[in-house]
Amino acid sequence: MDKRKKRYSIRKILMAAVLFAVSVFLIIRVLNPTPKGKNINKFSVSVLTKAEKGALRRYNNDYHLEVARTKGLKEPLDSRKDDKESAEAFCDRHELVEITDNEYYEIPRLSNSLPYLQESAEEFLNLLGERFCNQLEELGLKKYRFSISSILRTLEDQKSLRKSNVNATPNSSSHYYGRTFDIVQTRYFERGNSTPVYTYRLRNILLRELIKLQDEGKCYVLLERQTKCIHVTVR
Structure with a gap:
């Protein structure tokens, strides 16, 4: 009897x-569901048309600079000393x-800029992310x-950046005014995965959403060749 009880226990x-x-x-699957949809490497995306x-x-940069000066910060920040206080x-x-970082984009450790925008520019950035994700779906x-590779720059940042970036203008930049950001053309991250995916396919999908937003009068977009960045200024 004791053996039966033991086996039963x-x-x-x-x-x-x-x-x-x-x-x-089941709890893990609910909290971290398997991403739905196809992998971008198994999907065909058309190349950009001439138009x-x-x-x-x-x-060009003149348009970006004009709207940034008109609607952005009144004066550029001199150096990162202005950022010593709390965020x-x-x-x-x-x-x-x-x-x-949020569900739409990631902010790496910025070397030549600060992670700040005006509120309306931040709202646009989230709108872009939402539209991009909706299109993927x-x-x-x-x-x-x-x-995102660059956001708000100080005068000191711009001077330092000119040593390695041919697109960094010597005396003026729309990045001074809190309405401009740069997106890396070909680096993306699948949600829930920290390994980057390098592809022009996602770039073309994102660029087409940016063209729509530009046509709606919400932004200016400049595809930079040398730095492989997408330069965006919110109007």
Whole structure:
């Protein structure tokens, strides 16, 4: 009788362990569902047309600078010494918003700029991310985030950047005013995955959304050749 009870107890323990393992597995699947959609590397995306390429170079840096000066910060920041206070205090003083990673884009460690934009520019950035993700969903693709490489620059940042970036103008930049950001053309991240995906296919999908937003009068877009960046200024 004791042996039967012992075997019965062991079976109960094993069943409880199995039920616990299944419960944990289901909870993990609910909290971290398997991404839906096709992998971008298994999907065909058409190359940019001549008209699309023209739209991406229609507005040169002069247009970007004019709207940034008109609607952005009154004066450029001299150096990063202006950023020594807390992010909250800095944003309050300059009427800026801190830009951080979210479901639409990732902000790497910025070397020649600060992660701040004016509030309306941040709203545009999130709108772009939302439209990009919606387009991926319509195409039956997995969700990917784009990567931002430069945001708000100080005068000191711009001077330092000129040593390695031929597109960095010597005396003026739309990046001074909190309405401009650069997107890396070909680096993306599948949601929930920290390994970058390098592809022109996602770039072309993103660029087509930017062209639509430019046509709606919401931004200027410039496709930079040398730096492999997408230069965007919010209007």
